[in-house]
Amino acid sequence: MAESIHVQGLDRKAQYESLFPQILALVEGETDSLANMANVIAALKFGMEFFWVGVYFVKENELVLGPFQGPVACTRIAKGKGVCGYAYAIGQTVLVKDVDLFPGHIACSSESKSEIVVPLFNKNKEVIGVLDIDSVKLSDFDDTDKYYLEKVALLLSSF
Ligand code: SME
Numbered sequence: 001m002a003e004s005i006h007v008q009g010l011d012r013k014a015q016y017e018s019l020f021p022q023i024l025a026l027v028e029g030e031t032d033s034l035a036n037m038a039n040v041i042a043a044l045k046f047g048m049e050f051f052w053v054g055v056y057f058v059k060e061n062e063l064v065l066g067p068f069q070g071p072v073a074c075t076r077i078a079k080g081k082g083v084c085g086y087a088y089a090i091g092q093t094v095l096v097k098d099v100d101l102f103p104g105h106i107a108c109s110s111e112s113k114s115e116i117v118v119p120l121f122n123k124n125k126e127v128i129g130v131l132d133i134d135s136v137k138l139s140d141f142d143d144t145d146k147y148y149l150e151k152v153a154l155l156l157s158s159f
Contacts, residue, residue: 007047016148019047023152033159038067040156044133045069051112052134055120055156056084058127063088066129073108082106084130087117091127093146097139109134116141118153131156 007015007022023043027036037055045053046069054068056077063077063084080089082105087094096115099105112134120129131153135141 012048013144013148015048016144019043020148020151022047023155027155027159034067036159037156040152041067042069044152050133051136052109052132055129055131056088057129058088063130070134071109071111074106077106083115083117084132087119087130088127091119091121091125093118093150095141095146097141099134111136113138114140116145116149118146118149120153120157122157128157 007018010018023040026039026043030036041053041055044050050070052068052070052073054070054073055066056063057066058064061079063079065073065075077085077088079085083094083096083099083102084106086104094117096102096105096117099107099112099115102115114135114137116133118131119127120131122128131149133141133145133149
């Protein structure tokens with residue numbers, strides 16, 4: 001098992017390319033989904049040095065906080081509310097370059113400036129949760145993040 005994650009000093013794409021195999025190695029051989037999710041979230045948080053990384057799970061048509069790394073967060077988010085609820089409602093990745101310009105953004109922390117939310121799907125293509133990542137920098141996410149984080153979301157959906 002990887003004892004630490006090494007991706008610093010690379011550009012974002014190279015960071016993901018380095019991190020992704022380490023994430024696969026981290027979960028290999030472990031069947032407990034919560035343990036795997038918790039470790040993947042920690043690997044993303046500390047490997048990529050994001051401000052907040054976590055998952056919300058769909059429970060009775062709302063999002064409920066799951067494993068995360070970062071400051072304490074809102075526990076429940078209604079479908080359609082905020083960036084997470086919007087990604088849940090439309091079933092697509094949502095990139096927000098400036099959270100203050102997103103109508104209805106839920107500010108769990110005033111430090112969060114930009115955000116990406118990637119839905120998790122079951123085999124019937126229903127949204128079962130979202131992967132939410134926040135940054136303290138404006139415009140910190142682009143299509144490179146979308147590409148790699150959708151791969152991570154696919155992995156999280158498979159646990
Ligand atoms: N900003 C999110 C809420 C979740 S916290 O950032 C962890 C949103 O508007 O969906």
